[in-house]
Amino acid sequence: MAQSPLTGLRVIEMGSLIAGPFCGQILGDFGAEVIKLEDPRAGDPMRQWGRSKPQGLSPWWPVIGRNKKSVTVDLRTDEGRDLARALIAKADVVVENFRPGTLEAWGMGYEALSAEHPGLVMARVSGFGQTGPYSHRAGYALVGEAMGGLRHITGEPDRNPARAGISIGDSLSGLNAALGVMMALHSRDRTGRGQVVDAAIYESVLTVMENLITEYDLTGYVRERSGAVLPGIAPSNVYPTRSGELILIGANQDTLFRRLCDLMGRPDLADDVRYKDHAARGAHQGELDARIAAWTADQEIETLLPRLEEAGIATGRIYRAPEMLADPHFAARESIVTVPHPVFGQVKMQNAFPRLSETPGAVRWTAPTLGEHTDAVLREVAGLSADAIAGLRARKVL
Structure with a gap:
């Protein structure tokens, strides 16, 4: 991956589920070394999520965990937090999506970490942001999508608001966080100092709501659900068609x-x-x-x-997965790639986007097994000996 744009960038991912890890997925797709810290007992819940379980495994995890290294560490222990700090000291970026205040309670807030590592960039993804009266609330995508305005305008006008069918609020906030990381790194190139990227789910939804606010402000019009059409945009x-399609x-x-x-x-x-x-x-x-x-x-x-x-x-046409896999345009552009997998043999998934002409992203590997890279990362990044790692494992820190 010498041609990748983010080669040499080290990211510590401490999030779980979708919002924070999607940010890590994007950075990893373009060459960053993404070290994912996971609870040694079960790891990221995405390892189990999904409506289908081929061979007992989640088909969701190979995608959102791709291009990452898995290190098990119990952040609820003093030794686990010390280990995380040692890894962060050698990193450029931290991505986390704990409830605001969690890292501070562990003594790992941005002020504490940046005091010893002033160039650190920390992407913090949450439902309502790091400040404000709602910041302490649990922030799932369904609430952020509703408060950001998307739910009210989605669906048929004579029915309750519908959802998009995917956790779009989580993905938008992860995308916003990745964009913010790039901006913060560019600023660091000039100033030498890192900063916090505060990506709230509801604001990430709000930012794609076009002129919804301005139209109401100027005219009093409240946009409503309109089904398959955009009002005033015709045809x-x-x-x-005759076949029913x-x-x-x-x-x-x-x-x-x-x-x-x-x-x-x-x-x-x-x-x-x-x-x-x-x-x-x-x-x-x-x-x-x-x-x-x-x-x-x-x-x-x-x-x-x-x-x-x-x-x-x-x-x-309106595509589903079968149509995508059969379409010659998808094939010609390699929009969907086939990647080796240790259990499935191989899996198909979306490629890395957007496309860069000189330094493209790529899916280098699917998601790792839990703790697959623990020993290697602790040796190479944290500088621990085999005996020290064995001791941490014996004390159930790893």
Whole structure:
């Protein structure tokens, strides 16, 4: 991985579940040495999570634990915390997602650690941030997604708010934390000093909520659930086809809409006062979608897709995992890679993104077994002897 952009960067990951470890996954994908500290009794709960258990193992863990080294250490013991401090002293970044105040109670808050290591960058991922009246609350993604505004606008208007189907709040906060780490490291290059990256789940959701706040501030409009459409953006929806498969069509720009009307055999609609521009189409969104749906319902998707593509209209199918694995574009770009696994033989998973032309990321290995790298890391990074490591193991610190 000599070509990786983060080669030489050492990260200590002390988090669990998704939010903090997703930050570590991103950094590891691009070459950072990510040393994950895990409780010796069970490790990260992600080792067991997931609705399916092929061969008794979680298929989730190989992805979020990839490109990391596993070191077991009991942080609830004095010796365990001393060991963690020794590793942190040789690291550039710490990633943690304990409840705020936990590290401080262990004497491992940022002020204590940075006093001896002023260049340390610490990414702290939590539900509500490190400050404020809610900072002490348990912060799971479902609450952060709700408070950040995403839940209220997700789903059908006549039903309760829906969730995205993944823990998007956790992933967004991990992504924000990784971005913050890069910013903090760039600042350290100039100043020599590290800093805290405070990534709250609710704020990570809030940051992708477009103009939701500003629109309410200026107009009093509260955005509501709108199902498969964005209100005022038309046509941009899912439509039926003769086979029953849905097709996505986005033709909300004037030029694209005119091309769509030509394909429909209704060029007159492009000049109809109800549809002639963006605002008019948005005001008559429902009836326009009904017209398009009536047309697509009589079309075969296999012939409709290439016609739309040739016209330069955004279109596509709704993919699941089987469609992704069969798609030639995914294959050509290696969007999904096959990685060796000690139990499964090999596993498929998403590649490292985004793509860098000169120093790309890569999936070097799947998630480690619990404590797989304990001895090697303690020897090479902390400088412990084999006897010292054996002693810690005998005292159940490891």
